Amino acid sequence: MADEIATADPSSTPTEVLDKVVVRFAGDSGDGMQVAGSRFTDASALFGNDLATLPSFPAEIRAPAGTLPGVSSFQVQIADFDILTAGDAPDCLVAMNPAALMKNLEDLRQGGTLVINSDAFDERNLTKAGYVENPLEDGSLDGYRTIKVPMDTLTKEAVKDTGVSGRSVLRSKNFFALGLLAWLFHRPTQPTIEWAEKKFAKSPEVVAANVAAFKAGYNFGITTEATKITFEIKPAVLRPGTYTNINGNTALAWGLIAASKLSGLPLFYGTYPITPASDILHELSRHKNFGVRTFQAEDEIAGVGTAIGAAFAGNLAVTGSSGPGIALKSEAISLAFMTELPLIVINVQRGGPSTGLPTKPEQSDLLFSLYGRHGESPLPVIAASTPSDAFEMAIEAARIALTYMTPVILLSDNYVANGSEPWLLPDVNSLKPIEVSFAEHPNGPDGSFLPYMRNVDTFARPWAIPGTPGLEHRIGGLEKEAISGNVSYEPNNHQLMTDTRAWKVANIANDIPQLEVNGDEDAKILVLGWGSTFGTIRAAARRVRIAGEKVATAHLRYLNPMPNNLGEILRSYDKILIPELNTGQLLKVIRAEFLIDVTGINKVAGEPFKVSEVTEKILEMIK
């Protein structure tokens, strides 16, 4: 019976200890693969493995069941050391139907483990997936360790006494698969059971069904000895401290809340729902007890408009979107630049142009962020490198915006936003406060207020918020006379103000960390990256070193202005490689700014680089 987890030691089946494993759950969008993957991940996190995840789902909420476009997957790499990516090729693939197998099998490592829901391999589903022959019968899976399990049948049997009925019965089959994987990889079972109990607390029958299916899957592994061998991945030796498993959107939202605390300013988020940025809105809207005000506007323009109003009124003002939405906000961002108001603009990049690949990662908005505005309007642009880095960069965006009275563009992408990793929680008391001082007194002759009289260090103009007596003033999109802020069409003044605004932003280079180089000191080749390629580049560099070659890496978190020491670093290498998920955007900037030739490795295939792709390119350049 599947009531309890069998007491037999799962390791009664021979166990192989691995240092890392890549598991991919694949099924129909309705099969609950994202849930299965994230539960497997959380159990592994609590067990102490290092990990990285890569969810992949269709843009359609429910593409037709059983079809290739409807396949949703979740990949996780777990390891006993500090891994950097979700892995190139799965060692284990769970395929809940023929379409999932068709779409994912080519990625599975030769000799890898294949867990298949054999009940789904009927003629109808096989045809939908484009199979002429049943792959379970034609020998095409011989190169893999294949475990065929009639999951529909076994799930039905397992949940029959739990009170669920009808279509709900088969909803638990993801938990069956999860249970089987928990056995196969020696995962702790309690976290998943506890999660189900909490998540479905309002529907006890759903808890019962999911737990029953989970246990049935686990016990199926033990009792049938589903494979000749099971795998164990020991906990990683991570830096001491308290960890949580975090994705980039959540980290970014928490970073904004932290910045609100650190600056003492209430947080305002004006936005319009868009994939893959919406989860930032969802997360922030839950935390009103931090004084967070979220505004779901009528469109992208109103999203940034409300944020500009909130900035004028004295809030930590933020707007967020993805590429198409940022395009709509462009005119308003220039207004914020002209009025010199602090504003954070988040762009969670996705495949473009236009609607493009809304659920896939791409880094193709870099040039758009740097240059995509009318007029001379340089803005600070910074980018998160990993999910947890989004927390830090959100605070950094706020610091720059508030210190320099400027909009700041904070780049994330779908890989950072939805990927996850263990995050060593910072001591919140050690986070550095962000100093903000509103203007309170007249700063001009005869008690007048001069809204464009600048701070001598930062060149920031004073922030006098409505409600402050004696500092009534008007700002706007028309060119301002230096110091007084009055409207001015004077030619020399426009030159002065254009230069001043550019200088103010360029000067931020003196207030950001120097770029650090990682790796071999005597390497001849530098791999320079930015954004979500961080883990892949570091992992590739490791492999290059294992291959006996030398390589250095550096990762830009500040894209404008860039760190002061970048030019010097670039000039000290014979060769420079820039991997980007675009057609060569940072590459263009580096060539233009430094007159240095660099080589690109570029990909716009709706997925991150494989470590092997970058490794091979580095090795090719070394030879």
Place this chain on the structure above:
Amino acid sequence: MTTPAYTRSDFQTDQEVRWCPGCGDYTILASMQQFLAGLGRPREEFVFISGIGCSSRFPYYVNTYGMHSIHGRAPAIASGVATTRPDLSVWVITGDGDALSIGGNHLIHTLRRNVNLKILLFNNQIYGLTKGQYSPTSEVGKATKSSPFGSIDYPFNPVSLALGAEASFVARTVDMDRSHTQSILQAAYEHEGSALIEIYQNCNVFNDKAFIQITGKEERVHNRIDLEHGKPIVFDGGAKAIVMRNGEAKIVDSNSVDPSAILVHDETRPDPSIAFALSRLSHGPYGPTPLGIFRNVKRPTYDAEVNVQVAAAREKLGEGDLAKLIASRGTWTVAEPSGNGAS
């Protein structure tokens, strides 16, 4: 707290007013400055946000906080101010092109939300700053620079539009009548929530005398219908009256109907149907046209509700604790020097 004693000049700035001589905007500016001075509320508590267009230069000439923003977006920007700062009195200055063309979406959504903003829509039925193209309130057939053979665009009726967009306060006034303008400003100021005031404003350069039917000495006697709360709607010296027939507002000779049949104006009527019917009496002031407050009803304001939710969350959960937040999704601890344990 003492109320400041202001005069109109306290609300004037040192900036040279650059509207064309004879523009209706001067009169509206004077009405506003006088109205603000009379309120006795501290000057720093007012914020004027405008879009783009002739009227949108207005904030530069009012000595309060202000922003001359971008075309059509003033309601959005002002919503950000009002939502986060309920302590302020926030005004939007816009025109027929700014509010109804490029900014139409923001206008209707702001009204629907009932954000505490007072929106002054200067309607001159023409694009002035771009030198004379037809606007979304220009009449069909209007020959302009961009419609030399006559405009084929059917115009909006701003009052009808606002009522359809769930506005809680909708009024109409005219630039020349300063005391009427000020009485409407006062009512809008006292209203909690969004207020849309359409102000007929003469553009003497590109669309002169567009409103002559209700501003001309001769014409206005016959055409101006003053809506007064609680009073029967009569005009033309009492000769004409408004009655409701088959759901429509109709103009009749007063002596042709029983006095009890004359519509008594009730701006607080929860259902907007009759206010809408009144707005349909004219579509551009080419005949009898109602002025005054069409609708003035109480509805929760967006900004107040936002802040109620914040206060309720703090009440229930206490002030947010960052350390608790970042540990809220399950944590595990790696002990010194190595090893682990789940928590």
